Amino acid sequence: GAGVSQSPSNKVTEKGKDVELRCDPISGHTALYWYRQSLGQGLEFLIYFQGNSAPDKSGLPSDRFSAERTGGSVSTLTIQRTQQEDSAVYLCASSGTGDQPQHFGDGTRLSIL
């Protein structure tokens, strides 16, 4: 499709398990972002990739969170040893160069039991 694709759309897992969330950006977009949307916290920036530059990880809440972007395209957000407070909708966005707006995927709803 033409938009940002995220998978899975829903994920339920037990506390302490690791999870991987995937994002396929719009073809040709050089920038990719991860955000988290949770009750009481709103939408929070997590991490930003731009081309081959080092990612901006300033929004990652703890060292249990990590992300990578392979080949300048697909990105995976990994949460290790999940906690209940990690329950949220994780949103991915991509954008082209310069002042281009960010296009968002539909998100992955993560529930930690």
Added chain:
Amino acid sequence: GDSVTQMEGPVTLSEEAFLTINCTYTATGYPSLFWYVQYPGEGLQLLLKATKADDKGSNKGFEATYRKETTSFHLEKGSVQVSDSAVYFCALRLTGGGNKLTFGTGTQLKVEL
């Protein structure tokens, strides 16, 4: 730090009523300002934007003017429709800030017949 403050919802209006959703910001530089909309069951979509003081963004009958003197970017629409029911997010992006967006907490709008 940089932040965005929105009026709390839900806002409930009758169809054809006038809408205002207040948004103010705090930023260390000169941000670009955005309104995003999230319709039920859908992802975030860019509604409108303004990149410098006194710019007016507009789309689908919605307008917002970048007011540097009051650090505000209030969203307005003259006559709302049931189909406008959604959650509206105000956001800022700093120039040179890596393109990451800082969001407000969102305001839910419900339009009734």
